[in-house]
Amino acid sequence: MMTxxxxxxxxxxRTAIGEFLAHAGDFRTAQQIHEQLxxxxxxxxxxxxxxxLQSMAEGGEVDTVRTADGESAYRRCTTxxxxxxxVCRSCGRTEEIMAKAVEAWAATxxxxxxxxxxxxxxxxxxxxxxxxxxxxx
Amino acid sequence: MMTxxxxxxxxxxRTAIGEFLAHAGDFRTAQQIHEQLxxxxxxxxxxxxxxxLQSMAEGGEVDTVRTADGESAYRRCTTxxxxxxxVCRSCGRTEEIMAKAVEAWAATxxxxxxxxxxxxxxxxxxxxxxxxxxxxx
DNA sequence: GTCTTCATGAGAATGATTATCGATCACAAC
DNA sequence: GTTGTGATCGATAATCATTCTCATGAAGAC
Ligand SMILES: [Zn+2]
Ligand SMILES: [Zn+2]
Ligand SMILES: [Zn+2]
Ligand SMILES: [Zn+2]
Numbered sequence: 311m312m313t314x315x316x317x318x319x320x321x322x323x324r325t326a327i328g329e330f331l332a333h334a335g336d337f338r339t340a341q342q343i344h345e346q347l348x349x350x351x352x353x354x355x356x357x358x359x360x361x362x363l364q365s366m367a368e369g370g371e372v373d374t375v376r377t378a379d380g381e382s383a384y385r386r387c388t389t390x391x392x393x394x395x396x397v398c399r400s401c402g403r404t405e406e407i408m409a410k411a412v413e414a415w416a417a418t419x420x421x422x423x424x425x426x427x428x429x430x431x432x433x434x435x436x437x438x439x440x441x442x443x444x445x446x447x
Numbered sequence: 448m449m450t451x452x453x454x455x456x457x458x459x460x461r462t463a464i465g466e467f468l469a470h471a472g473d474f475r476t477a478q479q480i481h482e483q484l485x486x487x488x489x490x491x492x493x494x495x496x497x498x499x500l501q502s503m504a505e506g507g508e509v510d511t512v513r514t515a516d517g518e519s520a521y522r523r524c525t526t527x528x529x530x531x532x533x534v535c536r537s538c539g540r541t542e543e544i545m546a547k548a549v550e551a552w553a554a555t556x557x558x559x560x561x562x563x564x565x566x567x568x569x570x571x572x573x574x575x576x577x578x579x580x581x582x583x584x
Numbered sequence: 585g586t587c588t589t590c591a592t593g594a595g596a597a598t599g600a601t602t603a604t605c606g607a608t609c610a611c612a613a614c
Numbered sequence: 615g616t617t618g619t620g621a622t623c624g625a626t627a628a629t630c631a632t633t634c635t636c637a638t639g640a641a642g643a644c
Contacts, residue, residue: 319641321591341631362591378598380517384637396560405560408598410623411552416571423533423542424576433568434553439561478587478600497601517629517631518600540625 318365318382326352328371328386335413336402337375359408375433396434407434455502463489463509464499465523474489474512474520512570535575544571 311339318324326347338346342360363384366372372384375395387393389406392413396405412432420428437440455461463484467474475483481496483540494546502520503509509521511530524530526543529550533542557565 317590317642319590321640323592335451338490339460340630343509353593356593357594357633376513376517381514382517395495396557396562396565398562398566405454405562407556409552409556412549415546415548419546420533420571421546425533425535425542425571426534426579427536428573430570430571431489431568432555434562434565435567436565442563454611454621458610458622460623485632490624494602495623499620583614 313377323352324352324362326354326364327359331366331372331384334403337373337377337385337397339377339381339383341381343384349372394432394434396436398438398441399435400437403410403438403440417439450456460489460491461499462494463491464496465503468503468509468521468523472512472540474522474534476514476518476520478518480521487557499508531569533571535578536572537574537578539575540575555559 324395326411327343329348330343330347339357340359340363340435343425344356347354347359353388360404363372363382367374367384372396373387375385375397378408385404389408389438391408394407394409394412396407397445409432416428416430420426449512452503464480467480467484467487477496477500480500481491481493484496485492495504500509500519504511504521508523510524510532512520512522512534514557522541524543530547531544531546531549533544546569549567553565553567553569557563
């Protein structure tokens, strides 16, 4: 299959981004990461943040989602395999979801319609317990 | 609740876009619609296409998805209620999917984690029977 | 240390989407 | 049919996330 990562050098910038993601609990956009690294004193170029996140995503080191307004957000998940997310629309808190049932459903539906090589996109959005209570006004 | 559409005037442009979508079977981006309307002789401004699609989406007249590279694509679906899609990655052919099971699953998972006011995003992508056969090369 | 090659970053370029704002048009009332 | 008025249009400028360029810096191998 030849899917070896050629050779990824461990640079100061790549390390900084990796550690940032390790501590941030929820999804962050490239712009947010860039700004926060700057504020933290790390000198990292915006282009580098984009490039690094992209390569991390390819390598499966981070997960990606699209925000409502189309921006890409990244997160280092603790679950290693394929999974989905339950994201708080208000504070961003994220729960990782594994659902064999959904995987099976997707495969079945696809087969019924004659589709092959199927992938899926499944994300849940809502208000977490804390935010839901607050917004009760 | 007051969700009345104030007053949507039937203009030449709005009609053209509506009919275009009625005949196109799959998802199309605003840019594609604009270009194809132009080629068909309809004089419609790009800004108008964007505005119209947005208002149609709000009114539930069309469904929206994000393409892999972040563009919004629109489609007039035959199913009236909430549903999902199974899209061919190669030719764009689209099947509408209704899945009570998934709706229930989403609600359950959300509740288990204390989330409320939950919505979800569920789309399947694959190769349709025709495209899958062709690419067997 | 030297060398080869990849990574970086400031700034320009791209490209989709949105905002402007005067000109036009839909349509309800006469 | 005319008219009044406010919604709609559209050419174009403005936004803004993301990508590209390319000269310079730094990893890693020997
Ligand atoms: Zn929350
Ligand atoms: Zn899955
Ligand atoms: Zn196909
Ligand atoms: Zn659903």
